[in-house]
Amino acid sequence: GAVVSQHPSWVICKSGTSVKIECRSLDFQATTMFWYRQFPKQSLMLMATSNEGSKATYEQGVEKDKFLINHASLTLSTLTVTSAHPEDSSFYICSARWASRADTQYFGPGTRLTVL
């Protein structure tokens, strides 16, 4: 149990385009999902917390108009990187929190974004 999927697993796009990444909890309902980014050799940096049916809470320094988050259902959250630039190239990972298991977050496999 507690499987989280992410799609796509990797994407290459041109500068200025938008990219949507999906995060799904496959066998549980996730009231809260989280979006992280990770640069090489660094730890996970939380970008935003997403609660189903409400607006996401962004961490300091993360532009909410650039990283659009939608948590439309208890099993799906999306992150859209708008007007992507090369500096947005990173590994984006989502996680989902299963309410009955307290703080445990289950991670998706990640999406490698490369912006040319």
Added chain:
Amino acid sequence: EDKVVQSPLSLVVHEGDTVTLNCSYEVTNFRSLLWYKQEKKAPTFLFMLTSSGIEKKSGRLSSILDKKELFSILNITATQTGDSAVYLCAVGETSGSRLTFGEGTQLTVNP
């Protein structure tokens, strides 16, 4: 500001060795401490600890929490090359659902 510090940052051992990874924390309203293993992709969950002194064990891995001294250790006995990974420690607080992650320990197990 909440802080999670892991040590060592990097460790190289031979197969069969036992390793101990450390995680210390400073958070305002501690609720839980979690250990994850990250290989090439996203982290996989290992343990969640909430109470002091109670060891959690899974095969060759074990972990314990000391809430008085604000740290946790992760032990791996009889290491194998498949244990090579980054081990992440994260702390959850009572005030919300977010986790604060440490930098991770890069463990390399050589044959």
